[in-house]
Amino acid sequence: MTDDExxxxxxxxxxxxxxxxxxYFDAWSNVILAKTRRDLCxxxxxxxxxxxxxxxxxxxxxxxxxxxxxxRLRQRLRTVFNDGDRETAEILERNITSLPGVSDLRHExxxxxxxxxxxxxxxxxxxxxxxxxxxxxxxxxxxxxxDLISTLTSGFGCECIVFFNTNRIRAAVSNLSVQERMKYLFxxxxxxxxxxxxxxxxxxxxxxxxxxEFVAALQRRGIRYGLxxxxxxxxxxxxxxxxxxxxxxxxAYTIMKEIMAAExxxxxxxxxxxxxxxxxxxxxxxxxxxxxxxxxxxxxxxRFAGQTLTMEEVFDQHHVGTRFIKRNYKSVxxxxxxxxxxxxxxxxxxxxxxxxxxxxxDHVSVTFIAPQEQAxxxxxx
Numbered sequence: 001m002t003d004d005e006x007x008x009x010x011x012x013x014x015x016x017x018x019x020x021x022x023x024y025f026d027a028w029s030n031v032i033l034a035k036t037r038r039d040l041c042x043x044x045x046x047x048x049x050x051x052x053x054x055x056x057x058x059x060x061x062x063x064x065x066x067x068x069x070x071x072r073l074r075q076r077l078r079t080v081f082n083d084g085d086r087e088t089a090e091i092l093e094r095n096i097t098s099l100p101g102v103s104d105l106r107h108e109x110x111x112x113x114x115x116x117x118x119x120x121x122x123x124x125x126x127x128x129x130x131x132x133x134x135x136x137x138x139x140x141x142x143x144x145x146x147d148l149i150s151t152l153t154s155g156f157g158c159e160c161i162v163f164f165n166t167n168r169i170r171a172a173v174s175n176l177s178v179q180e181r182m183k184y185l186f187x188x189x190x191x192x193x194x195x196x197x198x199x200x201x202x203x204x205x206x207x208x209x210x211x212x213e214f215v216a217a218l219q220r221r222g223i224r225y226g227l228x229x230x231x232x233x234x235x236x237x238x239x240x241x242x243x244x245x246x247x248x249x250x251x252a253y254t255i256m257k258e259i260m261a262a263e264x265x266x267x268x269x270x271x272x273x274x275x276x277x278x279x280x281x282x283x284x285x286x287x288x289x290x291x292x293x294x295x296x297x298x299x300x301x302x303r304f305a306g307q308t309l310t311m312e313e314v315f316d317q318h319h320v321g322t323r324f325i326k327r328n329y330k331s332v333x334x335x336x337x338x339x340x341x342x343x344x345x346x347x348x349x350x351x352x353x354x355x356x357x358x359x360x361x362d363h364v365s366v367t368f369i370a371p372q373e374q375a376x377x378x379x380x381x
Contacts, residue, residue: 009054013231016263017137017243020229021161022062023259024245025133028252029073032131032157039076039107040157041132045116045123047081048137049088050095059135060092061099064109068101075106080126082112089113116143117184124151131157140168145184150221153246160246164214164228167241170206173198186217211242218246225253225320229260253320261325296324296332301341304368312362330360343367 010018025042032040042063050061057065060081067073081096083089093111096102102109114123116138127134134152136144144162152160169185172178173195183191194213201209215226229243245256303318315329334357336342344351345365351358 007049007052009052010056010058013241014058017163017231017241018059018062020243020256020259020263021059021135022066023262024159024161024256025063026066027255027259028133028157028159029070029077031251031255033072033076036131036157039078039128039130041078041080041128041130043080043082043127043132043134043152044137045082045134045143046137046139047083047089047092047111050081050092059137061095064096064099064102064105067105068099074104077105078107078128078130079109080112081109082114082116082123082126084113084115086113116148117145118143120145120148127152129155131155132159134158134160135163136160137163138165141165141172141181141185146187146217146221147184149218149246150223153223153248157249159249159252162244162246164211164242164244166207166210170198170210173206173210186213187220190217190220211244214244223248225250227253227256227260229263250316250320257319258325296328297336297341300329300332300336301368304366306368306370308365308367310362311360311364311366314366315362333366334358334360341369343369 029040044060044063047060048058051057060079064079067077067079081092083092089111096109096111110126112123112126116123116136120143132152132155136149138144141164144164149160149162152158169182172182179191182195186194194217198206198209198213211228215228218226223246225245225247227245227247229245231241231243243260245253245260247253247256300314300318304314309317311330311333314333315326319325319329333342333344337344337348343366344360345367348358351361351364353359
């Protein structure tokens with residue numbers, strides 16, 4: 001596909017990608033606006049043209065249009081857009097100028113034409129030292145590095161969303177001519193061992209190994225949260241990309257998890273797929289995202305035996321690294337209460353009902369019954 005053909009109209013995959021980024025920016029900006037009076041920033045280092053030939057807005061103009069409609073963002077949002085192709089950057093600048101209401105923004109959008117990787121120092125200087133969401137969406141993988149991502153996610157409210165070209169990267173693993181670029185992605189010191197492991201896999205297994213190793217590389221850099229969302233090719237036969245949210249903050253991770261859940265193509269057992277399957281025990285990180293809901297009861301029983309916590313504390317302490325979202329925990333705890341595996345306060349008959357079932361609010365206290373108590377028989381107050 002040529003560059004011009006790409007910009008004819010967005011594919012369904014592109015629409016999902018844009019929806020996730022836009023929804024996350026909306027949720028993230030609301031949190032930041034409430035927590036601080038500082039400005040905030042959206043940066044897009046592979047911004048593209050901003051609009052498709054059929055008139056559909058791409059991410060940069062969606063963000064600006066969102067800001068135009070929000071009085072708070074009109075005053076406080078800074079934007080930095082970059083594209084390494086001069087013609088594309090000029091088209092983007094024209095499309096920004098023609099966006100209705102853009103002149104009402106207090107901070108004029110900044111458009112640059114620099115090369116990610118070669119010009120990182122200048123790019124980073126252009127991004128103000130305020131809470132920032134940065135989107136990295138290269139056609140391939142050139143310019144993306146652990147160093148860049150680490151810097152972009154340092155500081156209060158700083159997050160990064162990476163459109164990770166799984167298809168090209170898994171092929172590049174064995175390509176000797178691009179090994180330096182792979183070192184930037186996975187870490188130079190760790191690359192020999194990472195490459196050796198990835199090369200033992202083939203097909204879908206190699207795809208999963210690539211994502212597993214990249215998330216592990218982020219964790220070695222002290223970046224705890226790397227949440228991947230699988231994007232299949234147009235035929236639906238294999239992954240072409242993974243959209244990976246990179247953050248150091250649990251609140252940000254939880255917000256993105258809910259957004260990705262809503263955009264998932266299926267939700268077996270009421271649990272979002274995130275398109276993570278089929279990972280197994282060979283992929284320690286991704287395997288946790290593939291666990292079925294039926295295992296959550298046992299996981300909670302063993303983790304919290306004998307403890308008393310609120311529902312929200314159970315969720316906060318357990319959900320990281322799993323595909324389960326808050327409603328899944330409430331559903332399982334409700335069933336555990338019916339089966340006598342937990343005590344809830346207020347109890348069932350003291351809580352309001354919804355659709356004929358007792359609710360399980362965040363503040364409800366949960367006492368997990370120790371295995372020995374369960375073995376002793378039914379519990380009585």
